[in-house]
Amino acid sequence: MNIHSGASAEDIAAIKANYALNGEQRAIIDHVDRVAREILHPLQEKMDAEEWWPDDLFKKMGELGLLGITAPVELGGSGQDEFTQALVSGILSKWNPAVGLSHGAHDNLCLNNLLRNGSQDQINNYVPGLCNGTLVGALGLTEPGAGSDALGSMATTAVRDGDDYVLNGTKIYITNGPIADIVLVYAKTDKSKGAKGISAFIVETNTHGFKVAQKLDKMGFRGSPTGELVFEDCRVPASNMIGPENTGVSVVMSGLDLERAMVASMCVGMSERALELALEYSQLREQFGKPISKFQMMQSKLAEIYVDVESARAMSHRALAACVSLPKGMGGRGEIHKLTAAACHYAAEAFNRSVTAACHIHGGSGYMQDTEINRLFRANKLLEIGAGTSEVRKIIIAEELLRG
Amino acid sequence: MNTHLRNDAPNHFVTTDQQALADQAYRFFQSEFHHLNAEMDDTDELPASVFPKLGEMGYLGLNVSPEFGGAGLDFTSACVITEELSRASAAIGLSQVAHDNLCVNNIYRNANDELRRKYLPGLCAGKLIGALGLTEPGAGSDALGSMRTTARRDGDDYVLNGTKIYITNGPIADLVLVYAKTSPEKGAKGISAFIVEADTPGFKVAQKLNKMGFRGSPTGELVFDECRVPAKNMVGQPDTGVAVTMSGLDLERAIVCFNAMGIARRALEISIDYAKMRQQFRQPIASFQMVQSMLADMYTEIEVARTLSYRTAAMCEGLEEGAGGRGEIHKLTAAAIFKASAATSFVLDRAMQIHGGSGYMRDTEVNRLYRTGRVLEVGAGTQEVRKLIISGELLKN
Numbered sequence: 001m002n003i004h005s006g007a008s009a010e011d012i013a014a015i016k017a018n019y020a021l022n023g024e025q026r027a028i029i030d031h032v033d034r035v036a037r038e039i040l041h042p043l044q045e046k047m048d049a050e051e052w053w054p055d056d057l058f059k060k061m062g063e064l065g066l067l068g069i070t071a072p073v074e075l076g077g078s079g080q081d082e083f084t085q086a087l088v089s090g091i092l093s094k095w096n097p098a099v100g101l102s103h104g105a106h107d108n109l110c111l112n113n114l115l116r117n118g119s120q121d122q123i124n125n126y127v128p129g130l131c132n133g134t135l136v137g138a139l140g141l142t143e144p145g146a147g148s149d150a151l152g153s154m155a156t157t158a159v160r161d162g163d164d165y166v167l168n169g170t171k172i173y174i175t176n177g178p179i180a181d182i183v184l185v186y187a188k189t190d191k192s193k194g195a196k197g198i199s200a201f202i203v204e205t206n207t208h209g210f211k212v213a214q215k216l217d218k219m220g221f222r223g224s225p226t227g228e229l230v231f232e233d234c235r236v237p238a239s240n241m242i243g244p245e246n247t248g249v250s251v252v253m254s255g256l257d258l259e260r261a262m263v264a265s266m267c268v269g270m271s272e273r274a275l276e277l278a279l280e281y282s283q284l285r286e287q288f289g290k291p292i293s294k295f296q297m298m299q300s301k302l303a304e305i306y307v308d309v310e311s312a313r314a315m316s317h318r319a320l321a322a323c324v325s326l327p328k329g330m331g332g333r334g335e336i337h338k339l340t341a342a343a344c345h346y347a348a349e350a351f352n353r354s355v356t357a358a359c360h361i362h363g364g365s366g367y368m369q370d371t372e373i374n375r376l377f378r379a380n381k382l383l384e385i386g387a388g389t390s391e392v393r394k395i396i397i398a399e400e401l402l403r404g
Numbered sequence: 405m406n407t408h409l410r411n412d413a414p415n416h417f418v419t420t421d422q423q424a425l426a427d428q429a430y431r432f433f434q435s436e437f438h439h440l441n442a443e444m445d446d447t448d449e450l451p452a453s454v455f456p457k458l459g460e461m462g463y464l465g466l467n468v469s470p471e472f473g474g475a476g477l478d479f480t481s482a483c484v485i486t487e488e489l490s491r492a493s494a495a496i497g498l499s500q501v502a503h504d505n506l507c508v509n510n511i512y513r514n515a516n517d518e519l520r521r522k523y524l525p526g527l528c529a530g531k532l533i534g535a536l537g538l539t540e541p542g543a544g545s546d547a548l549g550s551m552r553t554t555a556r557r558d559g560d561d562y563v564l565n566g567t568k569i570y571i572t573n574g575p576i577a578d579l580v581l582v583y584a585k586t587s588p589e590k591g592a593k594g595i596s597a598f599i600v601e602a603d604t605p606g607f608k609v610a611q612k613l614n615k616m617g618f619r620g621s622p623t624g625e626l627v628f629d630e631c632r633v634p635a636k637n638m639v640g641q642p643d644t645g646v647a648v649t650m651s652g653l654d655l656e657r658a659i660v661c662f663n664a665m666g667i668a669r670r671a672l673e674i675s676i677d678y679a680k681m682r683q684q685f686r687q688p689i690a691s692f693q694m695v696q697s698m699l700a701d702m703y704t705e706i707e708v709a710r711t712l713s714y715r716t717a718a719m720c721e722g723l724e725e726g727a728g729g730r731g732e733i734h735k736l737t738a739a740a741i742f743k744a745s746a747a748t749s750f751v752l753d754r755a756m757q758i759h760g761g762s763g764y765m766r767d768t769e770v771n772r773l774y775r776t777g778r779v780l781e782v783g784a785g786t787q788e789v790r791k792l793i794i795s796g797e798l799l800k801n
Contacts, residue, residue: 279798293799302798303791307739314711318417342704397703398696401676 025084028069032088035064036095047098047223048375051215053179057099058106062133066092066103070112075123076131082112083320086262090269097379098223100266105175105224106130108262110137110184113255114202117242122202126182138180140171140203140229141252148392151195151249156231158187158199163238165189165201167231170213173386177227178215180205185231186248198248202240209234220378253332256388260344261323263387264316267347270376271309274351274358277373278302281362292361301357308350312343319343338400345393348383355380417714418484426484432461433492444495444620445772448612450576454496455503459530463489464504468512472520473528479655483662483717490666494776495620497663502572502621503527505659507534507581510652511599515639519599523579535577537568537600537626538649545789548592548646553628555584555596560635562586562598564628567610570783574624575612578602582628583645595645599637606631617776650729656784657737658720661713661744664780665706668748671755671773672702678759678770689758698754709740709747716740735797738790745780745787752777 021029039060046052054060061067069085071077078084085108093100111130114137115123129135146153156169167187177183183203190197203210213228243251279302282293292298319340326336359366359377366373384390418426440451458464466482468474477485482505490497508527511534512520526532543550553566564584574580580600587594600607610625640648676699679690689695716736723733752774756763763770781787 283799293795296792299795299799300788300791303739303742303794306735306794306798307743310736310739311708311712311743314715315708318711338703339707342700342707345700346704346708391697394697394700395693397700401699401703402680402690402696 021087025080025087028078028080028084029087029091032066032091033095035066036092036099039064040092040096040099043099043223044096044372044375045370047096049222049370051217051222051225053098053102053223053225058133058136058179060133061099061103062131067107067133068111068127068131069107071115071127071131075127077127081324082108082258082261083317083324085112086265086316086320089262090265090272092269093266094269094273097266097270097376098221100269101221102176102224104259104262104266105139106137109139109175109255109259110182112258113139113184113200113251114242116254117200117251118202119242122240122242126202129181135181136176136179138174138176138183140174140177140183140185142171142173144170144172148389151198151252154186154188154198156185156187157191158189158201158236160189160238161235164235165199165238165241167201167203167209167234167236169231171229171231173216174227174229175224177229178212178225183210183229184242186252187231189245189248193246195249197246198252199245200242200248200251201236202242203231203234203236207234207236218382220375220380221382222375222378250332253337254326257326257331257336257340258323259387260340260393261316261319263383264312264319264340264343264347267344267351267383268309268313268316270379271305271312271347271351271354274355274373274376275302275305275309277376278305278358278361281365281373285363298361301361305354305357308354312347312350315343316347334400338397341388341393341396344387345390345397348390351383352380417711417718418480422481422484425481426488429463429485430488430491433489433496437489437493437496440620441493441495441769441772442767444493445767446619448614448619448622450495450499450620450622454499455530455533457530458500459528463500464530465508465512465524465528466504467509468524468528472512472524474508474512474524475528479658479720479723480714480717483659483713486659487662487666487669490663491670492666493620494663494667494670494773495618497666498618499573499621501656501659501663502536503534506536506572506652506656507579509655510536510581510597510648511639513652514597514648515599519637519639523599526578532578533573533576535571535573535580537571537574537580537582539568539570541567541569545786548595548649551583551585551595553582553584554588555586555598555633557586557635558632561632562596562635562638564598564600564606564631564633566628568626568628570613571624571626572621574626575609575622580607580626581639583649584628586642586645590643592646594643595649596642597639597645597648598633599639600628600631600633604631604633615779617772617774617779619772619775647729650734651723653785654729654733654737655720655723657741657790658713658716660780660784661709661716661740664741664744664748664777665710665713667773667777667780668702668706668709668744668751671751671770671777672699672706674769675699675702675755675758682760695758698758702751702754705747705750709744712743713740731797735794738785738793741780741784742787742790742794745777748777748780 068077069080073079089104092103158165158167185201185203189199209232211230213230216226283291285292355376362373462475465474466477470476555562555564582598582600586596606629608627610627613623682689756774759770
């Protein structure tokens, strides 16, 4: 008796393809890998030493085709899906974590959010500039008093006044804040409704009442400018609101799912680099008359890093594939919410383990600030904090598991 | 209350047909086998009805062509079934995989048509039970180098001498696929594989071993004392056993990931149930963040390990006979089983913690699972051997 119907050859090919890249993705990835290695990698040292962002870097990224990965070709983008965007993000982060971070904030948090949720006018107005790098984008959600409880504790308000909204409040830890031309800002339009009273706005940074209060001094990802933004009676045209009033929460939450999948991919890129550096160093460095890679205790660490990299990669691909097939406006709940939280949670902790082990393999030299492995080591902690702390990610997972 | 986490997690990586297969398999295994677990654990006996029932329902010979009585499934489908079977009964899952992957699939991939026609139909029907004999008292991690069992040519026969240990299904097997040295002077390159029928004179089950977990799946020590096996029972060519072993081991590692995943998923399910039901401080312990944190970490480890396992299974599809045992697939299968078994140990530890004092009692399901899962970090290559494989490939220039 045979009750089964197995997978056909076509099914198997399709499954295998899920783990591989298609020709177009492969071409993009090869290009990004080359330019990132040749152009972005050498910038690391000075960016880290001086918290320096090269003035022309966004324009240069625009010229190199690195911006607007998900934007339509007719608006100057590459017309790819978020899966490809995440792969790009991972490679940029691998060769220059600070550029990867700024790129992600611009291309995913700001630009892609605008594409998914903005009106056609808003898209036509801003996306071409964001794609060629003449405009730099940022996203403003976190506040001094609103971190893990970003929605509930949000204190920034937007009050309707004629054809405008008037914004008041402070946003903090905003990637690209100090250099942004436009910021996608969340503010409460109806305080009585709590999280259901939030709306999203596009704020041009030359608007009167917008101010970069300070540029912040980070431990890692140095060079990617992070700032505190202040809105003081900042008047924004109502036409710059994204989506209907008080629907910001769905914009945030579906955006956050994608962001987490994206962060997972950054972690994979950086872990991969940590493994490369550790492999290289362990074969070069000799002690007791032989390369330290000959010692089992080093081999054990290298193998564990590899397992973490490949586990995180497989999981991040799965989460991204799930995101890409998600209808617009969905997300922020259910399976995708749990899956992206888990992918991000795992990838960040795996990166922490990997880079700690890789730094350890580098011995005393890895403790020196100006080595690449040390930069990666310092970058690491952010990934367990930004885009939802590990604790928030676990709360999301537990809530979904315990539902029903 | 009975948590059955929907099996929708591997979407994008499993076809809808494979998903349907999993759902159907789980329902069947749960209703037929789950209730046997307590007694199997107590008695360490496998009910005689299990293998025939598996055969009758088409759950044996999963990757074997229907021409030989098999189900003709792809490798991932076999993995899916292994996972669901282990979720319902870990011990039956182990005996099934030793039979079906280690023995049957190995014969199917490497033996000539005559041997396949002779043995596979019985094995696929569950009328014959199979086992695989590799490990020896002195040959564990160094299974090939330290192997001492020999096979000496004598006329039309080979004469086997030696001892195999920790052999799953050994005490109940009708036939054992045995590795032995045909050219001891050639080291690992002098090994051959044989099919030995258990009623052959000189073959003996020296003892049935008393395990901590996976009880009900019989494990034994096998002794070959001037055991005379027809030369035509050799699988593959003389002295090519190493290729058979190593490519078989890659597939074994890939599929055993799913024994681990079935166990880990079951542990998470019963932990969720328990956390919702168990009240302390006048509320379910599931409402406490420290318990939620454990559940979230368990889910994350399981889904990450499952995803890597499915990816690895996909890469094993269509692996040529004799391929494997080196390169990318060797590294990936080692990584997947390393991750799956480490994740399972982690999950079982947290599951015990959530169950509190009750989980320490031997006759609870969580305790059975806890005692069972640990060996997955040892069997099919220890974690250390897996890391040696990975680092060996990484450092190869």
